[in-house]
Amino acid sequence: MVQTDRCKRPLDLEKPEGNGSLDVDCRPSILLNFALALQHVLVLSSLCALVVCTLIQEVERDTIVAYVLFHSGISTLLQSWIGSRLPLIQAPSLDFLIPAMALLSDQSGSAVSCRGQCVEPQEPVAPANPIRELRGMVVVAGVVQLAAGSTGLGGFALGRCGPLVLAPLLCILGFSIYKEAALLCSDHWGLAILAVVLLVILSQHLHSFLHLSVLSVCRRLSVLLSVMVTWVVCAALSHWGHVHLNSVTEMISINTNATFNQYQNSPQSIHKLIIHNGSLPWLDFPLPASSLPLLSGRSVAAGLAGGLSASMSSPAVYVLCARLLKAPVPPAHACNRGLCVDGLGSVFAGLMGAPVGLCSSASNACVIGLSQSGSRSTVQLAGVSLLILGLSPQLAQMLCSVPLAIHGAVLSVTYALAVATGITYFQHADVDSGRNIFNIGFTMFMSLALPHWFRLHSGFIQTGVGSVDVFLQSLLTLPVFLVGVLAFLLEHTVSGTLPERGLVRQEGTKKIQSFADQQQGYSHSPDPVYDPPAPVMKVLNLTGFRTVLFCACRTHTVEEVLVTEPEMSSLLPDKDTGACNG
Template identity: 75%
Template sequence: MELRGMTVVTGMVQLALGLTGVSGFALGRSGPLVLAPLLCILGFSIYRNAALLCSDHWGMAALAIVLLVILSQHLHSFLRLSVFPLCRKLCVLLSVMLTWGVCAALVKWGHVHLTSIAQILSTERVLNDTFIRSMNTMNSSNILSSNHIVPWLYFPLPASALPLLSGKSIAAGVAGGLSASVSSTAVYVVAARLLKAPVPPAHACNRGLCVDGLGSLITGLMGAPVGLCSSVPNACVIGLNQSGSRSTVQLAGVFLFILGVSPQLAQILCSVPLAIHGAVLCVTYTIAIATGITYFQHADVDSGRNIFNIGFTMFMSLALPRWFTLHSGFIQTGSPSVDVLLQSLLTLPVFFVGVLAFFLELTVSGTLSERGLLRRQGTNKIQSLADQQQGYSHSPDSVYDPPPLFIKLLELRGLRTVPFCACRTPNVEVVTVTVPEMSNLLGERDAGVNIT
């Protein structure tokens, strides 16, 4: 119940940050020296978990990694066929399927023992059923059986009880919402960079966070113990298959909906060994790190200011969360809710690096060229060199405009200001400039014609 309450609070925080435009405002003032450490730490923060998953069977994990590298990077070197683009677009799926098939064959023959999510859930279910049998004194027909049949189609219903909003669940939800918002913003930047598109404008970022918040609210009310956040591996797959579009995301959403209403298909996917999950994380999160490194080229990396900011931010974002994780009892303010909030925030490297990089970027003095920024000609607007050098000197609003139906929805009179004012595309003001000299020349030319 408390986990569901935490999920609901996480969604409320994400929704609030999206509706008020706080996240888009911060992203619009984040230059290359803020985005680079954020994306690098976003990738480095998962290496322990990825190694733990791969340790279930390093051989299968290595096989999946080798297949991913070959299908996405080396296949075009020795295969000049029209099938190569398709193999590259499906490199992750093909690698997982091939490795999964090898694992299934080896497990059937008894050569290896692999752990999957389905096995973990099955073990926990058996333990719970054993506990129920030992404690229940009622009729045995009321006892749950561990060998129940999973249906092919089952539409999930809302949970019978409301989530429990205790002090600890609210504190953990606030920390989770802030961290998920920073992580989602970083995922937007990664996807845009890999697609060679400009950094998302404020209104696009705000809309994304609103959708994440609504998703977390729904999952919490439906009974799920976790919230919704933009997926780093899904965005980084764009760097491997070199393809990405809005229709791809929509099609993925349809597949996820099918999996959500089919427990049998979901159970089949849960049978993928943990080593394969670790291999996919090892490959995809490296794309986030590399994308962050590319932002360093737009700033003056030889500047003493930038050297200190980059080194201090990245080191502290890895060292301090690790220390607070090992010393969980260090924070004792006397209020359990405040302790949970501070402990949750200080053990999240992504939130730590986002706040620290943004603070140092705004407080440590430096020129625009040092920070990888420039001022647009004739205006006071600051633009990132990362967008200018890729040819995006124009407004990115046209790239991130929502579908026409959604635009009409946001243009309704009741929704123009509250609550979706930060999610609407700003109106472009057309300025007409009158040049007196041209008018004079035109008058003189007309006068000359009349004279002759």
């Protein structure tokens, strides 16, 4: 093995002994670290623009965005410190947007629900307190995530997910947002294409022309530079009157027939709000909401659906991040701690007034693949930056001014990496097996077809109980939940040999591990990247925690088996050095 400094070694060298991560524990230079953190913040703003601006159509939207950024910063810091310890950003996701839409669009008093038995059709009944019901949904979803982590269910399930479960899960995790990304891009396809082309050139093609250290830095900051350049071009075109931009609500009303829009106020452009709303304070500490979350039957049902889906997507993001870092699949204790932090973050956000929950961001995890920099200190600096932005609605308002087309381009490129990472798992199983061909095709097709059908026929589910309707409508339109359940059930019910399923039995033991981990030189044993700080380990090892709550979050000593050098190559095929110093 080449003995080099971990922060200055080439990206395609072997991993140093005792640490499977790419560069998690190293610290980039101050300026580069700040730029990488800002890059993560801009990617998170794309998810905020999609989720928050879709649900909230009020003048207070910028203040709510600030609250979401503040809680994202807190959850991000906790995740990197006592959670999974992976460099992940906590952000809103479709796992909460889809149940929220089902909650807001529940037509319990409509003619459809009457089934022809009503004398006079009633008007759709909008939620009396939509923000409070959304907050109630967030709290319930957080409790579900917390339960999945504290009981060890999340880590238990992840330890039994082989390549044929992880591959479809990661692929659908990436495909699940393609419609929303296309919707944002359709605001101005020219700007979206410009941003995508810049992203591809800066991250993949630049090394073919010149080999300079400054170009290496440009590639690591490919997302940041692409967003900034496109944003400047858009500002210039808007100033000259050549570009007219819309809000998320206007895009939805133009391109879809979403029923929840009838419960919202009249659409207003994000950019109009920036011009006319000058009353936002520069400093506003997020205080607890004056009213408690509303735990109605519908909000509880939507929260259960969102929590179940988030409890599947977050471990998938852990695997995605670990794969891009060339680290082993997270052990059970790291996955459980991560889910606990996700749940605590959602509960805290709902109680404090945020109407959307939080889970690990797949988009930000994929940025690691583009930048080839997964430093934990970068994510922690991003968390601090989110806290600062959350304290200032005026600063948070600036993120709302990023054109939707740029957000769509960022989501399109980053989520594409999730799809590609999932495809890499297929190589570890027998792809010529009839069993695997059916399982893969069936799970992926059904997880995309069923949500689309149920969105088109939203009135199909009519049980007579509004909360049950919301629960079923939410679950059946969540692609990640469907693919996780279908892939896991088929993998463990359809007979197949271990090599056929991409699994192998460790020599001299009865333990079964994924062939993907064995190829990369790891078992399911703990890795230093996942070990919590010493004070946290001491607390978790207390006698009380060994038998009661959070016992599943403790580190267990397991024998480690090293086999071969890493198989996965870098997304940046060059010989430049310095994952941390650019």
